[in-house]
Amino acid sequence: MGLIAGFFYAYACSVMIGLTEVDDRTFITTMQWINATVRNGWFAASFFGALPLTALTVVLHLRRGARAVLPWAIAALFSYASAFAVTLGISVPLNETLAAAGPADAITDPAAVRAAYEDVWVNWNIVRTIASTVALACLARALMVHARLRGPAPVTPGKTEAMAYTSAGALRE
Known part of the structure; x- marks a missing residue:
């Protein structure tokens, strides 16, 4: 979830802002190449993996x-499902x-x-950025709640735990 939220965020706060400064043909060519190359295994693992893994989180906590x-897990699932749907x-x-x-060089009216394309895509990318970031925050909260319910992790006494301090503050074993 963190990977995909960061992916959408990077577009919202850098890629698309940078592309506002280029001419129409450069914008079109760049977005066409990005869209053609984003369909790869690395992107697919995070984009398609986040939904079933979040659903699994819900199932495991039933x-x-x-x-x-x-x-929290259900909120994360619905939040990311909305980003996925967008x-x-x-x-x-x-x-x-x-x-x-x-x-782009063959388009008669690139403007x-x-x-x-641009404003609609940018606005909906902001929606999916917010939705996936909310999903990530919900999963983080779910993890904190889960940790609180489980209690502190057991400590295996070792040399450090077996040491004590005397009343004078000197270390003794």
């Missing part, structure tokens, strides 16, 4: 003793439309192509 974790329902179709426009 037992009675872990119910306090459940609201990607598949809005971002990908926009990317496909941009790809179908053809090479119109960019205008139909």
Whole structure:
């Protein structure tokens, strides 16, 4: 979840801001190449993996003793599911439309192509950035609640734990 939230965040706070400064043809070419190359195993692992792993978190905490974790895990699942839906329902179709426009140097009105794409894509990317970041925060909270429920980890006495201080503050074993 952290990887995919960071991925969307990087676009929101750097990539798309940087691309506002380039001409229309450069913008179109760059986004077409990014969209074509983002479909790789590294991206797929985080984008497609976050949803079932979060769902697994929900399932594993359905037992009675872990119910306090459940609201946070469910909130994370729904939050990331919304980011996932925005990607598949809005971002990908926009990317496909941009790809179908053809090479940027052959487009007769690149300003119109960019205008139909950029603001919509950027705004929905902010939505999925927020949703995936909220999901990450919910999972972090679920982890804290889970740790609190389990109590402190058992300590195996070793030399350090077996040492004590005298009333004068000197270390003794």
